[in-house]
Amino acid sequence: MSAALLAPLGLAALAALLVPLLIHLARRDRQRPIDFAALRWLEPRPKPHRRPHLDERALLVARLLLLTLLALALARPALLGGRGAGTWLLVAPGADPAAARAQAPKGAQARWLAPGFPNLGQSAPEEAASISSLLRELDADLPRGARLIVAVPAALQGVDAERPRLSRDVDWRVQPQTAPPAPPRPPSSPTSAHAGPQAPTPDQAADQAAVQTLVLRAAPELEAGARYVKAAAEAWSPSATAAAPDAGPLSAPLPNAARAIAWLAPGPLPVAVRDRVAGGAVVLLPVEATVDGLGPATPLWRDAEGRVLAEGGGLGRGRWRRFTRPLTSEAMPEVLQPDFPARLAALLSNPPPPPALVEARAYHPLVGAAAGSPSPQDLTPIMALMVAVLFAVERWLATRPQRADTP
Amino acid sequence: MPPAGPPPLLPPDVRHRLQGLKLRARRAAGSASGIHASRNRGAGLEFAQHRAYEPGDEPRLVDWKLYARSDRLFVREAERESPLTLWILLDASGSMGQADGARPDWTRLDAAKALAAGLAQMALAGGDSFGWATLAGDRPHLLAPGAGGRHRDRLWLELATLKAAGGFPSAAQWAPLWSRIGAHDLVVLLSDVFDPKTIDLAGRLAGAGREVLAIRLLTVEERDFPFRGAQRFRDPETGEELPGDGLQLRADFLRRFGEARARIGAELDTRGVRHVEYVLDEPLDAPLRRLFGGKA
Numbered sequence: 186m187s188a189a190l191l192a193p194l195g196l197a198a199l200a201a202l203l204v205p206l207l208i209h210l211a212r213r214d215r216q217r218p219i220d221f222a223a224l225r226w227l228e229p230r231p232k233p234h235r236r237p238h239l240d241e242r243a244l245l246v247a248r249l250l251l252l253t254l255l256a257l258a259l260a261r262p263a264l265l266g267g268r269g270a271g272t273w274l275l276v277a278p279g280a281d282p283a284a285a286r287a288q289a290p291k292g293a294q295a296r297w298l299a300p301g302f303p304n305l306g307q308s309a310p311e312e313a314a315s316i317s318s319l320l321r322e323l324d325a326d327l328p329r330g331a332r333l334i335v336a337v338p339a340a341l342q343g344v345d346a347e348r349p350r351l352s353r354d355v356d357w358r359v360q361p362q363t364a365p366p367a368p369p370r371p372p373s374s375p376t377s378a379h380a381g382p383q384a385p386t387p388d389q390a391a392d393q394a395a396v397q398t399l400v401l402r403a404a405p406e407l408e409a410g411a412r413y414v415k416a417a418a419e420a421w422s423p424s425a426t427a428a429a430p431d432a433g434p435l436s437a438p439l440p441n442a443a444r445a446i447a448w449l450a451p452g453p454l455p456v457a458v459r460d461r462v463a464g465g466a467v468v469l470l471p472v473e474a475t476v477d478g479l480g481p482a483t484p485l486w487r488d489a490e491g492r493v494l495a496e497g498g499g500l501g502r503g504r505w506r507r508f509t510r511p512l513t514s515e516a517m518p519e520v521l522q523p524d525f526p527a528r529l530a531a532l533l534s535n536p537p538p539p540p541a542l543v544e545a546r547a548y549h550p551l552v553g554a555a556a557g558s559p560s561p562q563d564l565t566p567i568m569a570l571m572v573a574v575l576f577a578v579e580r581w582l583a584t585r586p587q588r589a590d591t592p
Numbered sequence: 593m594p595p596a597g598p599p600p601l602l603p604p605d606v607r608h609r610l611q612g613l614k615l616r617a618r619r620a621a622g623s624a625s626g627i628h629a630s631r632n633r634g635a636g637l638e639f640a641q642h643r644a645y646e647p648g649d650e651p652r653l654v655d656w657k658l659y660a661r662s663d664r665l666f667v668r669e670a671e672r673e674s675p676l677t678l679w680i681l682l683d684a685s686g687s688m689g690q691a692d693g694a695r696p697d698w699t700r701l702d703a704a705k706a707l708a709a710g711l712a713q714m715a716l717a718g719g720d721s722f723g724w725a726t727l728a729g730d731r732p733h734l735l736a737p738g739a740g741g742r743h744r745d746r747l748w749l750e751l752a753t754l755k756a757a758g759g760f761p762s763a764a765q766w767a768p769l770w771s772r773i774g775a776h777d778l779v780v781l782l783s784d785v786f787d788p789k790t791i792d793l794a795g796r797l798a799g800a801g802r803e804v805l806a807i808r809l810l811t812v813e814e815r816d817f818p819f820r821g822a823q824r825f826r827d828p829e830t831g832e833e834l835p836g837d838g839l840q841l842r843a844d845f846l847r848r849f850g851e852a853r854a855r856i857g858a859e860l861d862t863r864g865v866r867h868v869e870y871v872l873d874e875p876l877d878a879p880l881r882r883l884f885g886g887k888a
Binding site for chain 1: 827
């Protein structure tokens, strides 16, 4: 833990210390001379020893302290590295705390590897969170010299797709698989953890259902291209007897429940449709549509040569997808391919989450990240309190009755 | 009875303690009692009254001729013809205005005024006449000797307005003193006697046949030098200033000032001037008691 000043220029206010010093010194020159008739027997010293004489020393000290504190408060002092150095033992949920503690050196701070880093004495945290994110957070918060021991179960859930890169070497202790692993908990957020890439999650299933109710609105000049999309939407239907997709001109009203909209019109996106997207829907746009103001686009579909066929991005809670070529068989032969409906469905649905279950042995964090600067703890409230107390003391000293006249 | 003046120059307790004191001049006493035997054996020369004999009266004071005529015992009382004229020389130069920091309303001049009032009181009690001169500025201010309560009131009135200012008059301005102060007069000088001219005046008066007494008034600060830290000292007469650290100056000043006091005392002794020192924190009657209380 170390102290730092967030605004060191505030220390220039220390120059104000001169003011009380001058006030307490100046009285000396105003001192009245003493009538002394026996002056002829006073030996004039060649160099009268002029020691700086300060009056009211207690008051002066109080005033100097007050000004110093004020200047310090202006410089915004802060404590860096809220957590102490030493050895830290982190136990990931699912690992055995007793076994981890037995291996750790004495005096180590034992915490759960969970949000807030609760003490190991508490019960195992229920909430699942990304272990990689927690590791990075702790690594950034700990001071440089701290040693980190992490006890993990044999298999880790909720990790990033790559090994975390930390600023320090981590003592990575993988516990042998003794007990059957806890059943995977449902992840708290859609992007955090998934049991595996194969099994579709309820979210994906819902997406799939939403895509199947694609609402198609096409401008007259794009009717030709709209046929391919409509055909793909019909192909998604589970049976031939199902209702045909809702297709119509641009002026046709959009059903409220529409979660997938193919808006095949040139020019910018109308505000009504845009609001739908921001509310959570996905919109499919032709190459003629302009996407200014919809945010950055990333390529989502490449052909065999690697050329981008479709791009897309997020908007509010929803998404937008746009073809980069005209929907003709000449410009985009893929529309004739048998897998076009599946490709289109994949384009409109959520991107599959990265694999998140990993064998702990292979997830030893790498070393080499830049050391994080721990978030400083602002000391201004404490300083303000001290300044107030000192001000009260100064006033009391300055106004007490048994005081000399000035200053 | 003293007039009910605003500031009592002489505190009542001091006045009370002064009652037992009498002005005494060595030469005057010698000349009054005479050397040869005389038919007049009374205390004085001039007959004043007869009064009835009381037990304890000296038999030689009884007027035996009157007893032969009247068959009753009478005591012959003589009024002593006072040979004594008291001159109070009051130094009113600037240095007399100095007071102590601890008691700023009690200057050297205030003490001198009170002593002058005390001396006048003593002269009044003894039936002696007294005059005074204030020595400051260009020429001395004199009032001719006189006796009685009215003369004392005149002194009090003048003292009430007297301020300390200027320097001690030079020798050329002493001429009125020579013409007014007669031989065998008793002269009491109230001064700090720092100025060599003061010593010179007292010495010359003593050398010319006057009996000169001096009360040297010192302030407490001059005796103790209680200053601490940096101070500026100023001579009230010349205006000269001297900065210095009180503690550093102290030892040296006390040594040099002690030597100077001894030297002034020795010089006054040499020139026939009796003198006492009075420091402002002493009781007012102390110097008078030392001058007139003991066996003359």
